[in-house]
Amino acid sequence: MIRHYLAAREELAAPGSPFATTYIEVRGAQLKSFASAPPTMRAIWETTTAHSDKDYIVYEDERYTYGEIQEQVRKLAAHLVAHGVVRGSRVGLAMRNYPEWVVGYWATVSLGAALVGMNAWWTAPEMEYALNDSQPLVLIADDERLDRLENIPNAKPMHIITVRSSRVVGADCMTWDSVMATADPGTLPEAFIDPDDDATIFYTSGTTGFPKGAQLTHRGSVNNILNLAAMSATTALAEAKAIAAGEMETPKPRDVAYPTSFMAPTPLFHVTACNCILHAATVGGAKIVLTYKWDAGRALELIERERVTNFSGVPTMGRELLMHPDWSTRDVSSLLGLAGGGSAVQPDLVHKIKGALKEGGNPSTGYGMTETCGIITANSNALYLAKPDSCGPAVPTLDVKLIDEDGNDLPAGPNTVGILCVKGSIVIKGYLNREEATADSIKDGWLNTGDIARIDEDGFIFIVDRAKDMVLRGGENVYCTEVEAAIYHHPSVQEAAVFGIPDERLGEEVAAVLVLAEGASLTEPELRDFLKATLSSYKIPSKVWFRDEPIPRNATGKFLKRELRKELIGE
Secondary structure, three states, X not given: OHHHHHHHHHHHOOOOXXXXXXXXXXXXXXXXXXXXXXXXXXXXXXXXXXXXXXXXXXXXXXXXXXXXXXXXXXXXXXXXXXXXXXXXXXXXXXXXXXXXXXXXXXXHHHOOOEEEEOOOOOOHHHHHHHHHHHOOOEXXXXXXXXXXXXXXXXXXXXXXXXXXXXXXXXXXXXXXXXXXXXXXOOOOOOOOOOOOOEEEEEEEOOOOOOOEEEEXXXXXXXXXXXXXXXXXXXXXXXXXXXXXXXXXOOOOOOOOXXXXXXXXXXXXXXXXXXXXXXXXXXXXXXXXXXXOOOOHHHHHHHHHHHOOOEEEEOHHHHHHHHHOHHHHOOOOOXXXXXXXXXXXXXXXXHHHHHHHOOOOOEEEEEXXXXXXXXXXXXXXXXXXXXXXXXXXXXXXXXXXXXXXXXXXXXXXXXXXXXXXXXXXXXXXXXXXXXXXXXXXXXXXXXXXXXXXXXXXXXXXXXXXXXXXXXXXXXXXXXXHHHHHHHHOOOOOEEEEEEEEEEEOOOEEEEEEXXXXXXXXXXXXXXXXXXXXXXXXXXXXXXXXXXXXXXXXXXXXXXXXXXXXXXXXXXX
């Protein structure tokens, strides 16, 4: 199967192929890009006129066609222009996965403005930081985020649009319904957009206590869409070659061929749901199913009702679907793919997914980062079953290499282990207002992923460990230094070390070891209550150990977290 994959990849990369690549100069570096890539995300959105009568967004019991969303996009875009939004402006979205998020996204990027994805988990201080950092002209927010906004005393004046709310917050505020009732539904306003303009600003958790606003460009976002299509096409061609060679059985045709329908269970303010699900579904004229919150039972109900063909969430969600008692009673025969990303998919889950899906259904995974506008690798179907420990080969528009801790290139070889670096058109422009952080992460176009990896003889990448001091909890990045910084604000804490511990449901959970100041007292519940004021709930340690002795350190004074972890949990 692997040799067929390598042949298919070479065939689809040939000159004249829709997936042929070339090198272009971007920001002074030669970066790989698809030769036929559309220039902007606006061009992507304009293709949806061919799908106007199709279902586009299903949110719980609400349903919207492409045509209905297109009209709302035109109205919102006209309203944004009337309130000063132009190329280079920023518009913030702070809400759950409502249909209004999708409308806000396409209206903003189609004007050449940058969409600022506000993490719905953020506390008021975290939200305040991002607003001050990104300076949006307009903020579109739901009630829960408006509650937090009202707890920000010095919020910068901006036009506010309230979603699914009758509230009016301040003088320059309108409800969504008022905007839709009064805005001009004519044509989409004209806009000049450069491929290197910011399309989206998504915040990544900060290693120094503050998140960084990653600047995802139009070029990067478009190339990510084509990378997704190329990886899928390559796998399909490889399987066709294996069938022709008699090395793979021809899949039995399904009784019913359902239209493509995606379920997006993860937040749209992350690249997984936005760039890898929303974008891919929109290009293909597919339906996207959104939910109020994650609930495996409700997800199964909607999979059955909407005949969902593609489910892509964090591995926790896939496992919860398979283990839910309703899995055996719901009709999930429409599912063609059950994907996991955002954290490592355990090899046992790969085979469980294959066994649970109907004939022709397959597992898949992807490894990516906000800093690459989406995926770095993809592995699916027979390839995934052949190499379930691998996150797959790199996408076509990336060059890859391994370096050592001093930044030196390592020789290629299946046994070489080093820090993975990638270079290509999907790498972000940089971090907003953070020139030093950008220079540290991206050198001559090469992005340091912070992940320790090896690359086998077939080009498949295996993530061995993380160089960054980070916990990957259910698809959310939690930087240990950020949590430690918050803990140190408590006057009773003398030393704090934060690290990840295994969790069957979430992959990892946040844990902390504390040494208290002499004579001080602090309990685990008291610490959690204290942290609620500054940290999102998913960042707060679920397990806390207290020590009487100082935390062990190495010669440079750094805490020996791996030794701590081994001492406390045996790993």
